[in-house]
Amino acid sequence: MTSRHTRRQSTAVAAATAVVAATLLGTALTTSATAQPADRDARPAAAPASLSAAARTTLIHQAQADAAGTARSIGLGAKEKLVVKDVVRDTDGTVHTRYERSYAGLPVLGGDLVVHTAKSGRTEGVTKATTSAVKVASLKPRITAAKAGKQAVSAAKTLGSAKSAADSARKVIWAAAGKPVLAYETVVGGLQDDGTPNQLHVITDAATGKKLFAYQGIETGVGNTQYSGKVDLSTTQSGSSYTLTDGTRGGHKTYNLDHGTSGTGTLFSQSEDTWGDGKASNAATAAADAAYGAQATWDFYKNTFGRSGIKNDGKAAYSRVHYGNAYVNAFWDDSCFCMTYGDGTDDSAPLTSLDVAGHEMSHGVTADTAGLEYSGESGGLNEATSDIFGTGVEFAANNSSDVGDYLIGEKIDINGDGTPLRYMDKPSKDGGSADSWSSGVGDKDVHYSSGVANHFFYLLSEGSGAKTINGVNYDSPTQDGSTVTGIGRDKALQIWYKALTTYFTSTTDYAGARTGTLKAASDLYGESSTEYKAVEAAWTGVGVK
Incomplete structure (x- = not known):
């Protein structure tokens, strides 16, 4: 997400709040700022039930074991297979199983679907990303992957990427719009013009060479934290030192990139359990903001929806602060399952605000559930x-x-x-x-x-x-x-x-x-x-x- 006056790209989303200075009010392992529970009247019998990691894993394994039968029962063709992505069970026993689809071994982009099953085991309905039958006349492309890659690289250059070649290319079935066709999905990496990592996905018709679709795999945010205050943080003591590891929320860790742009950097560790002083010049201040934003977001999803972490598997993402130099942005990257924050203009205003954390980590929730394409109306719904x-x-x-x-x-x-x-x-x-x-x-x-x-x-x-x-x-x-x-x-x-x-x-x-x-x-x-x-x-x- 970016400001209108800092990039060629349009304004992205932002977030505006967080605590610049965060101090643990207590000793040893954990004290935490806990979100206020939602009104329980808003969570009736059809609301998602809270599942343990083991229970969720069992449901996924059961659904995968039955995937072939499910595919037949909902009328999929012989070349189509289903792979379980997620399972949600309501408190009344209804189960919603989300599947990705393949055709003749190729991923079907836009072929995802959700099967809704009553507690009795009866299928109550299917929600599909496409209503078209997934079938193509030939699996032999008429253009080369190199040609598709050249087109993708050209598109990435308009965003500021200096890459001269694609990072990867694969054959897929493109079913997200109209009649399914054989296509290439090409990914171009590098950096965008403001220093944000680039993961441009370009879909090219394998028969005609026409570009069918493109979307950015990195969802970004911008902020310029001016807020200061004290919050409780959940940390971990190891011997005589403390680390910004939240053992109460899936093991979330906060790392210092120290102006680097790759890797995880160094886990924040110190002898005192007081983090930051409210000033950007103290590296731990941004770390405290990031840790606070992560725990507030975790608490919100847990208390409001019974969701345990972004993937609902009880495991935390991680956060990286001090990305790049004077980087005026923050972003969620699903490939590393992590949040990353720049330090803003003149490295004086870290973008580690509460709304940035809540907004950006929610991109991870969307990616793990509906997977709304980051373009067109679905992209607007993703951002919203x-x-x-x-x-x-x-x-x-x-x-x-x-x-x-x-x-x-x-x-x-x-x-x-x-x-x-x-x-x-x-x-x-x-x-x-x-x-x-x-x-x-x-x-x-x-x-x-x-x-x-x-x-x-x-x-x-x-x-x-x-x-x-x-x-x-x-x-x-x-x-x-x-x-x-x-x-x-x-x-x-x-x-x-x-x-x-x-x-x-x-x-x-x-x-x-x-x-x-x-x-x-x-x-x-x-x-x-x-x-x-x-x-x-x-x-x-x-x-x-």
């Missing part, structure tokens, strides 16, 4: 999901010095005039984001097309019209002038999370998001419920009908 859950992290952290709000980047002054980077109540106030859906919204940068879903979430949570929350004034309009009554943020979060984890797929667009959230509301609260009707009204309010 991180805005939505990043906002949830901020509210849940309940930090009295930085209360929750629906403003993105309100503390960082990225525009230089004191305004937030984004507004969820009326996204167009940032000068680029969409308040409502239109046929061309998918052509916008994903950080602007996200406005439609951000606006939907605000309306669903708080309703339309003027309102003051935690001292911030909002005034949210609707496209058609209708009035929307909110159901509260807790329930809105439950609906979005259930839709993401059980009904969204890699190709979900805004129409699909409407369908998925209505299904989620029906599961959680009933089709005749106030919550279901509110979801309908909120989508209508942003022009998705």
